[in-house]
Amino acid sequence: MALWLLQLAGDVAQVAADAGVQAAQAAADAGTTAAQDAAQALPPPSSTPGQMVGRGRLVGGWEYVWASYIVTWTGIVLYALSLWVRRPKGEAPGTGGRS
Amino acid sequence: MSGLLGQSLLVLRKDLLIEWRTRARLNALIFFAIATLLLFSFALGPDTVMMRKHAAGYLWLGLLFSSMLSLGESFRIESENLAMDGLKLIPVDPRAIFLGKTMGNTLLLWLLSLVLLPVTIALFDVTVTLGWPTLVGIFLVGSMAISAPGTVYAAIASHARARDVLLPLLLFPILIPALLAVVKATHLVFEGDLMDQLKSWMRLLGCFAIIYWTLGFLLFPKVLEDD
Amino acid sequence: MPLITPLLILVGVVGLLLAHAFVPSVRRWSWKAFLGIAVVMFLVQPYLALSWAPPEREMGEVQRIMYMHVPQVWMALLALTLNFCCSVAFLLKKSWVTDALAEASAEVGVYFGAVGVTLGAIWAKPTWGVYWDWDPRLTTAAIMIVIYMGYLTLRRFVEDPEKRATWSSVMGIISYVDLPVLWFSVKWWNSLHQVQSSPKTVDPDMTMVLRWSATMFLCLLSVFIIHRFRVAYAARQAEVAPPEALAPGAA
Numbered sequence: 001m002a003l004w005l006l007q008l009a010g011d012v013a014q015v016a017a018d019a020g021v022q023a024a025q026a027a028a029d030a031g032t033t034a035a036q037d038a039a040q041a042l043p044p045p046s047s048t049p050g051q052m053v054g055r056g057r058l059v060g061g062w063e064y065v066w067a068s069y070i071v072t073w074t075g076i077v078l079y080a081l082s083l084w085v086r087r088p089k090g091e092a093p094g095t096g097g098r099s
Numbered sequence: 100m101s102g103l104l105g106q107s108l109l110v111l112r113k114d115l116l117i118e119w120r121t122r123a124r125l126n127a128l129i130f131f132a133i134a135t136l137l138l139f140s141f142a143l144g145p146d147t148v149m150m151r152k153h154a155a156g157y158l159w160l161g162l163l164f165s166s167m168l169s170l171g172e173s174f175r176i177e178s179e180n181l182a183m184d185g186l187k188l189i190p191v192d193p194r195a196i197f198l199g200k201t202m203g204n205t206l207l208l209w210l211l212s213l214v215l216l217p218v219t220i221a222l223f224d225v226t227v228t229l230g231w232p233t234l235v236g237i238f239l240v241g242s243m244a245i246s247a248p249g250t251v252y253a254a255i256a257s258h259a260r261a262r263d264v265l266l267p268l269l270l271f272p273i274l275i276p277a278l279l280a281v282v283k284a285t286h287l288v289f290e291g292d293l294m295d296q297l298k299s300w301m302r303l304l305g306c307f308a309i310i311y312w313t314l315g316f317l318l319f320p321k322v323l324e325d326d
Numbered sequence: 327m328p329l330i331t332p333l334l335i336l337v338g339v340v341g342l343l344l345a346h347a348f349v350p351s352v353r354r355w356s357w358k359a360f361l362g363i364a365v366v367m368f369l370v371q372p373y374l375a376l377s378w379a380p381p382e383r384e385m386g387e388v389q390r391i392m393y394m395h396v397p398q399v400w401m402a403l404l405a406l407t408l409n410f411c412c413s414v415a416f417l418l419k420k421s422w423v424t425d426a427l428a429e430a431s432a433e434v435g436v437y438f439g440a441v442g443v444t445l446g447a448i449w450a451k452p453t454w455g456v457y458w459d460w461d462p463r464l465t466t467a468a469i470m471i472v473i474y475m476g477y478l479t480l481r482r483f484v485e486d487p488e489k490r491a492t493w494s495s496v497m498g499i500i501s502y503v504d505l506p507v508l509w510f511s512v513k514w515w516n517s518l519h520q521v522q523s524s525p526k527t528v529d530p531d532m533t534m535v536l537r538w539s540a541t542m543f544l545c546l547l548s549v550f551i552i553h554r555f556r557v558a559y560a561a562r563q564a565e566v567a568p569p570e571a572l573a574p575g576a577a
Contacts, residue, residue, distance in 0.1 A: 061388035061452045065376065068391040068445045072398070075441045076546065083553045088560030248500060255493045259483045269480060269497065272473040273504050276511035283515070299514065307507055314503060318496045321417055 103198070106191050110199025111206075117176060118207070124172050125207065128165045132215050135161040140222055147224055154223035155285035159278060162212055163245065167267050169207050170249040173200055174257035187323065197319035201243075201250045201312070208242035228291040237288065240304050241281035247311035248273050254322050280304040329530055332537035339363065339544055346548075353552075360548040367542035371535075379535045391449040397540040399442035399467060401547045405435030406474065406502060408551070413498030416491055422562045425491040428498060429481060430554035432474050434547060439471045462513040469508055473501045487565045 118124055139157040140150060150157075177183040186196060213235070219225060227234055249270055256266040280303040287297045339360070346356040375393040382389035412428035415421070446464045447457040458464070477497050484490035 061386060064388055064448050064452050065390045067448050068394045069372070071444050071448070072394050072441060075437070079437050079550065083550065083557065086557045087553070088556055251496065251500065255480070255496065258489070259480065259493075260485070261483055265480065265483055269476045272469050272476060273500065275469055276504070276507045279511045279515050303507075303511055303514070310503060310507065311500075314500055318417075318499065321492055322496055324492065 103192055103195050106195035107198035107202065110186075110191065110196055111202045114173065114176075114199065114203040115206070118203075124169060125210065128169055128207070128211055129214055131168060132161045132165040132211060133218055135164055136215065136218060136222055150223045151225050152290075154219055154225045155282050155289055157223065158212075158215060158219045158285065159241070159282050161215060162208060162241075163271075163274065163278065165211060166204070166208055166245050166249060167270070169211075170204060170246075170253040170270075171257065171263065171266055173204055173250070174253045178257055183323070193320040193323045194316055196323065197250060197315050200254075201246045201315065204246040204250055205239075205242045208246060209239050212238040212242060225289045227288060229288040229297070233297075234285070234288045237281065237284045237301065237304075240301065240308055241277065241284075244277040244281065244304055244308040244311065245274060247308065247315045251311075251315045251319060251322060254319070277304060277307045280307065329534045332534060332541050335363065335367070336537065336541045336544070339541055339548075343548060346552075357549050357552045360545040360552075364542055364545035364549060367538065367545065371539055371542055374535045374538055379531050380529065382532075385453055388449065388452045391445060393535050393539045395442060395445035395449055396536065397543040398438045398445065399463075400540060401543045402435045402439035402442055402467070402470075404544075405431045405438060405547060405551065406470070406505075409435060409474075409498050410502035413495035413502075416495040417499075420488075420491070422487075422491075422559065422566070425487075425495075426558035426562050427551075427555055428491075428494065429478075429558040430551050432477055432498070434550045434554055436471055436474045436478065437550070438543075438547065439467055439474070443467045443471065460516055462509065462516050465512045465516070466505070466509045469512075470505060473504065477501060487562060 136157060139161070143150060143153075174183075177186065187193070216234070216238075220227075252270045252273075253266060256262040256269065259265050280300045284297055284300040284304065287300070342352075342356055342359060345352045371393070375390050379390065379393070381387050408431040409428050412424040412431065416424045416428065443464060446461075446467070450459055450461070450464070451457050454461075477494060480497055481490055481494050484493060
């Protein structure tokens with residue numbers, strides 16, 4: 001199994017070199033792309049483009065951060081609840097094997 | 100004839116013989132696949148430029164859907180009259196059953212793809228830019244890549260409840276890398292390979308096929324065990 | 327707070343996990359310890375992630391989603407790795423423990439993966455302008471979830487516990503091996519028409535908060551897997567027990 005994964009990894013590395021996509025991937029890891037991404041997400045430049053580009057940063061967006069917290073917390077509560085509903089009945093807890 | 104390869108070829112010969120006597124499976128598959136291709140062209144409208152661009156995708160989706168039928172069928176024939184138990188009692192090495200079945204499924208899918216090719220060319224107005232041998236080779240490796248995990252999962256699904264739902268559900272997501280690679284490769288043969296990408300996609304497809312033939316070979320005895 | 331703190335807690339948590347795995351008496355109370363650590367870390371984490379850590383240079387405050395998104399995807403991968411190990415272990419030596427653990431880790435892995443992908447989509451909206459952009463990470467994670475949902479479906483569709491365990495082990499191995507191939511295929515497929523990436527910042531404060539969150543989710547993952555394991559193990563015991571020993575409603 002590990003052997004095959006190794007072979008795959010080696011082959012994949014070779015292919016990546018062949019395909020000529022390494023330039024694109026290098027660009028992906030460089031910070032420049034991040035700046036492009038952020039710039040894409042900004043609203044289209046208005047009459048004073050220098051203002052937005054100069055700062056180059058997403059402003060605000062706290063609602064997305066809160067949304068991520070709400071999703072995480074709701075998920076945890078719901079999943080814990082489902083585990084509680086499905087709990088083994090009539091058996092002392094902790095009798096299981098290793099986990 | 101003995102030995103692993105000999106046994107595999109015997110299983111293959113048995114399957115092909117069953118297939119040849121009725122020719123039911125191949126006929127049904129061909130009509131199903133052609134119907135799928137027709138449905139694609141109806142559902143996506145008469146925009147010829149777009150259809151030509153996406154022809155490789157339609158062709159392989161049609162083949163993928165047909166392969167679900169043929170894979171399921173290849174184990175259904177074994178479940179009749181406990182044929183699989185008889186096969187194991189002879190005894191045939193389970194790995195030989197895997198190799199034989201996978202070769203059979205590969206062959207069937209490959210034949211199907213060769214039959215579908217002229218239909219695709221006619222329906223979607225594509226041209227084979229890079230030459231026929233390349234295309235036939237891509238079809239063969241693609242069929243091998245689909246057949247190996249397909250055979251393992253068909254064997255599992257054939258004994259489970261709701262096997263017709265289960266097989267595509269389990270198999271489609273696993274096959275996504277193979278589908279991506281084979282569609283890209285076929286597309287490049289149709290449209291021309293300007294940036295020399297064909298080789299890398301073929302290597303990915305080849306890797307996928309090798310990995311799953313090996314995995315299937317190693318794991319298939321477990322699937323058939325105490326069955 | 328010293329930057330090394332989360333690493334120290336992580337060492338303690340890993341030690342407790344090892345003790346849980348090898349010392350039977352620890353198993354009675356270890357989940358309470360994990361839960362306690364998780365609760366304390368969860369109470370502190372919003373302060374660290376939302377106020378203490380600096381905003382990122384390009385993405386501003388939105389980057390704070392990373393502290394929730396990335397660790398949960400890691401936990402999904404960790405759980406699925408555990409599933410793979412259990413699948414291999416079951417095929418080598420049959421045991422209801424590894425089977426139940428494989429079931430537990432697959433379900434918890436799917437849970438964390440689903441939350442992780444959802445958060446990834448939420449993160450994508452302000453940074454890329456759309457919820458879904460066929461980013462290789464997001465796409466691979468989404469397909470991974472579909473694959474393991476298939477795994478869980480297979481487990482439900484097979485009644486015979488022994489066959490279910492064997493077949494799902496085979497599927498667990500096949501699915502896990504598929505993940506790297508999937509990752510590379512989606513990456514190439516994607517890189518041919520566009521390149522997306524999330525920038526890596528090496529600010530030590532950010533690393534510290536990320537490690538804090540990862541340790542916190544590791545505790546939560548342990549609690550979830552331990553309890554899901556008990557559910558699965560009890561169900562297995564009820565299935566393989568002789569009929570008269572069947573407790574009502576245990577299956």
